[in-house]
Every structure is written in structure tokens, then in C-alpha cells.
Amino acid sequence: MLLLLAASACGNDRVLDPAAASDTVRSTGTVMVLDDGGGPQLCLGAIAESMPPQCEGLDVTGWDWADHPGHEKQGGTRWGEFQVTGTLDDTTFAVTDAVPADDASVPPTEEEVDFSSPCPEPEGGWRVLDPERTTFETQEATISAAHRLPGFSDVWLDQTRVARPMNDPRKLILNVRVTGDPDAAEKELRKTWGGMLCVSRATVSKEELEGIQEELAGQPYHVSSGVSLGVVHLRVLLDDGDLQQRLDETYGKGTVVVDGAVFESIG
Known part of the structure; x- marks a missing residue:
């Protein structure tokens, strides 16, 4: 996988770009258009919940606030939520x-x-093996130990077996994924954890996933991403329509998952 990352860094710096330009796109949901005096922008990513709000995003052309009388205004800033249609490149809508x-x-x-x-x-x-080593303290110690394992990928708590998740160490299954030998990892984790434990094999380590995320974050069509449950969510x-296939071919199937897009092509 390290070789894959090295190759992708050289040849896939625009893997997120659409294969062909779309004539017309429409936002899949509503988006905020905001103008703080420097011209209207279509907000992408986090929006500061200040008054007035603040954001960064795409420059918007063809926009006249007089056409949208329902917008809000404070000081020199105007903003509103809209479902928008138009044409797109990686810097302008x-x-x-x-x-x-x-x-x-x-x-x-x-x-x-x-x-x-x-x-x-x-x-x-599923059962607790040693109640004395199934406490909040041993849970935190084991999670810390998991992060130090060679090839560590992810750790999470499975509380799906209880009707009401209460973060009780005696009722949850501690899950750890590693790229190496799960049996060896479990043996190491059992030094501190006496509760229910599932150690499974991952194909990509957390370090490698964070490298992929960093690479994608530098590309123009990237909006947001995060690493969770051994996957880069994008x-x-x-x-x-072909982006997921390109990502699978570049990084391995299921390593990067497209969770959504700001725009959809409509013609």
C-alpha cells in the first residue's frame, strides 16, 4: 500500500476532476450564498455561526441580490440559503x-x-473475561495501546447489542483494526482489557489513510473529508458518476468512499 500511495502522489493529483465537463449543474441541497462586500460566494465546508455568518467557497457570477429579496442583511454582509443551478468550474459558479x-x-x-x-x-x-480489567480506565488504556500497534487502522465501540447505549465497558465490544496479525494484536491488547474484544484485519493503516486524505484535500474538487472506521469519507x-470507480482503482476498493457531492449534473 505504501507503493500505491507513492504512485498516486505522482499521477493522480486531479483524480477528483470530472471526466468530462458538465453543461449544467444543480445543487443537491440548499447552499448558502454570502457576500461580505467582496462579491458573492457559494459557501463550501464549515460556516462560522457568527452574526453575520462567515464562510469560504466559490466565487459566484451572474448574481444580483435585487433578484432575491428574501435574503438577510447585517452591516455590509448579505446572505441566504438557495438551491442553485448554473455552470461550474473549480473556482467559479x-x-x-x-x-x-x-x-x-x-x-x-x-x-x-x-x-x-x-x-x-x-x-x-460475547462475554466479559475479567471484570476487574473491564473499566473506563482499562478501556482508555487499551485504546491508547491500540494506537501504538504496528499497522493500526481504527478503533471504535460497538454498542449495538444493548437496547440503550450507555458507554458501559461491560456491555460494549471494543473493536480494533490492524493491517498486521490480528491474533498478535489481540494478545497485546489483552494485557489491559478484560472485556469483549474484536480485532480484525484492515487493508490500510491509519497513517496511510491520513496520507490519502491529505492528498485529496489539495485537489480543486475536494470539499471535505475525514477518516473514520478505516475509510476516507469524501x-x-x-x-x-465514475468517481467512485476511479478512487477504487487508485487507492483500492472501499479505501475512499464518496459520501456526497454539492452539485449534480442535469445536462
């Missing part, structure tokens, strides 16, 4: 239509994260 958020037709999105353990249920069922400006 040329708007042709904007529907106020209250009138936009945007389907709700729900993201479900699977925190269940990949390990099969052990013989005799949001982009525009997904041409």
Missing part, C-alpha cells in the same frame, strides 16, 4: 437560477453508520 430554501424541493438525507463488530460471535457468546463539488 455561474448561476442561472436560484430557488429560496423555503421553496426548494430537496429530499431528506439520512446517513447511517454501521458500528457493529465484524468478528463472528465467539464460542460461548464530499466533492461534483460526482460525474
